[in-house]
């Protein structure tokens with residue numbers, strides 16, 4: 043058998059521990075599949091003595107992860123620290139500059155610095171791999187870059203954040219509102235250290251940036267993703283959506299057409315008939331449309347020790363097999379810069395939720411604002427009233443240009459009868 047592939051692991055949190063467990067427990071199977079043994083040489087983390095449930099005494103301990111980059115006995119550095127900048131970015135740059143291949147689960151790092159790192163890796167003919175950065179256990183990067191390589195891909199979308207999917211599912215299942223479910227989710231430890239990454243759609247936007255880059259071969263930029271989270275979704279929205287035949291999901295949607303690249307993350311009403319409407323709890327799902335395959339659908343666990351570590355180890359095995367191709371499957375210099383489609387140009391139907399005072403003329407004022415912007419109504423629902431005399435009114439529009447809808451929403455929000463700022467949720471008839 044060929045000489046071992048030697049790795050160093052930076053970060054021994056949940057995923058790092060999972061990687062060690064897989065490499066130890068499947069040592070022989072992995073060596074057979076990779077064509078050579080994979081050996082852990084050194085490890086590093088912020089706290090050496092923390093209880094991790096595994097024995098790391100067989101591996102060299104390194105206090106400063108940057109020291110991995112100067113060691114001759116390390117072929118690959120596996121970064122499981124996280125964060126788009128700081129030490130993770132410095133480690134990536136130094137590793138690639140000093141001839142080490144680099145494997146990471148760090149979505150923020152790749153979303154912000156993927157183009158630059160891919161260029162470094164390409165120049166040195168090193169591998170830069172990040173399967174674990176998107177949708178954990180679903181091998182979506184490989185599927186896009188290899189399995190579907192014969193297709194022109196035109197649309198990639200999905201549930202890319204398990205935490206918010208869990209929260210929306212729990213709201214519907216338990217009939218409890220956002221605040222209560224948020225507290226429970228915090229206690230379960232499902233939220234990122236910075237909860238805004240989950241709740242404001244930033245985590246999903248990191249993953250969507252990576253998917254766009256791989257799917258379309260474009261220089262995607264995280265700052266170009268329109269991003270909106272789930273903080274304004276109330277139980278009443280989930281209940282009205284259900285009555286209208288929809289479920290609410292936080293989706294990341296990317297598409298490339300002649301007009302340009304569209305990238306957006308926001309809550310959507312998706313029809314009950316769409317398979318993605320039934321992906322619940324912490325699961326992720328991704329749908330890919332291509333010119334020869336029509337449509338493919340992938341579902342699986344997007345986070346957690348096992349699924350994420352499985353993706354990291356798959357990348358390591360790939361490198362052990364000698365696969366050092368371009369990080370985004372086309373050489374960095376061949377990646378295109380494309381025009382962006384503005385969110386205000388989206389055309390589609392909208393769900394609008396209004397919380398208003400119950401008094402004569404309120405609906406007339408609201409519909410006048412919609413009429414003034416050429417927004418045509420398809421459905422209107424109003425049921426009973428709240429104890430305080432207010433009422434929820436829900437409307438569904440016909441296809442509307444987003445700019446017109448937003449103009450109407452601004453007019454509506456200026457009305458004195460509006461209690462809470464009106465909420466519009468895009469309907470995606472997938």
Ligand code: HSE
Nearest residue numbers: 202203204205344345
């Ligand atoms: N916070 C992420 C999620 C973790 O909920 O999907 C996995 O990237």
